[in-house]
Amino acid sequence: MSLTLHGYWRSSATYRVRIAMNLKGLSYDYQPVHLVKDGGEQKSEAYSRLNPTQLVPTLVDDDEDIILNQSLSIIEYLDEKYEQGCKLLPEHTLDRARVRSVAYDLACDVQPITNLRILNKLKGDFEADATYIESWQQLWMSKTFSALEKKLATRAGKFCFGYDVSLADICLIPQIYNAKRFNLDMKQFPLISKINENCNSLDAFIKALPENQIDAN
Numbered sequence: 121m122s123l124t125l126h127g128y129w130r131s132s133a134t135y136r137v138r139i140a141m142n143l144k145g146l147s148y149d150y151q152p153v154h155l156v157k158d159g160g161e162q163k164s165e166a167y168s169r170l171n172p173t174q175l176v177p178t179l180v181d182d183d184e185d186i187i188l189n190q191s192l193s194i195i196e197y198l199d200e201k202y203e204q205g206c207k208l209l210p211e212h213t214l215d216r217a218r219v220r221s222v223a224y225d226l227a228c229d230v231q232p233i234t235n236l237r238i239l240n241k242l243k244g245d246f247e248a249d250a251t252y253i254e255s256w257q258q259l260w261m262s263k264t265f266s267a268l269e270k271k272l273a274t275r276a277g278k279f280c281f282g283y284d285v286s287l288a289d290i291c292l293i294p295q296i297y298n299a300k301r302f303n304l305d306m307k308q309f310p311l312i313s314k315i316n317e318n319c320n321s322l323d324a325f326i327k328a329l330p331e332n333q334i335d336a337n
């Protein structure tokens with residue numbers, strides 16, 4: 121097995137894939153792509169050849185001669201290809217749709233509008249200062265988190281859905297990490313805060329923490 125993950129320590133999309141790979145017990149080579157240094161290594165010629173979207177992460181599976189971007193598609197690919205470790209999506213159709221619905225709330229609705237390139241555009245074109253950026257991040261993240269508190273109220277156990285870790289948790293924990301960076305008061309969201317605590321007591325999540333990566337600075 122020869123898997124390489126190109127990513128950045130503080131990228132929430134890369135963080136999702138790290139958690140997933142740890143939960144599945146997959147070992148991989150990690151290639152840092154610095155999103156800020158020299159205007160962003162994601163825009164370099166070499167990285168753009170690998171991933172023309174100029175976003176991280178990218179997974180290279182040398183055994184299959186495959187290059188994949190989009191964290192959710194990478195995670196589902198790995199989950200289907202490798203039987204080992206946790207199953208990241210439930211067996212039952214409706215359960216699977218519910219898990220994906222939470223994953224998409226986070227990965228399709230909130231992460232894209234709170235991403236680095238959006239923040240840079242706000243700063244460059246509208247002179248948004250640090251206070252404005254923080255309020256922007258807090259606004260969109262708190263809308264999603266408020267909805268999740270309600271959506272998960274009758275579904276959560278130790279994790280988003282009962283007592284099995286799933287793709288929903290894999291997307292939630294990096295988003296909470298990001299929210300804390302922008303000083304969002306997580307006390308407003310007791311249910312997801314508890315899920316965050318539960319996930320972060322597991323080795324797979326601890327090992328995936330941004331500060332535990334070789335490129336953390």
Ligand SMILES: N[C@@H](CCC(=O)N[C@@H](CS)C(=O)NCC(=O)O)C(=O)O
Pocket residue numbers: 130131132133134155160162174175176177189190191192227232235236237238
């Ligand atoms: N939907 C993509 C999102 C990828 C993405 O937005 N990555 C961010 C880091 S979390 C990035 O590379 N940002 C660089 C930039 O904005 O220039 C995925 O899930 O993989």
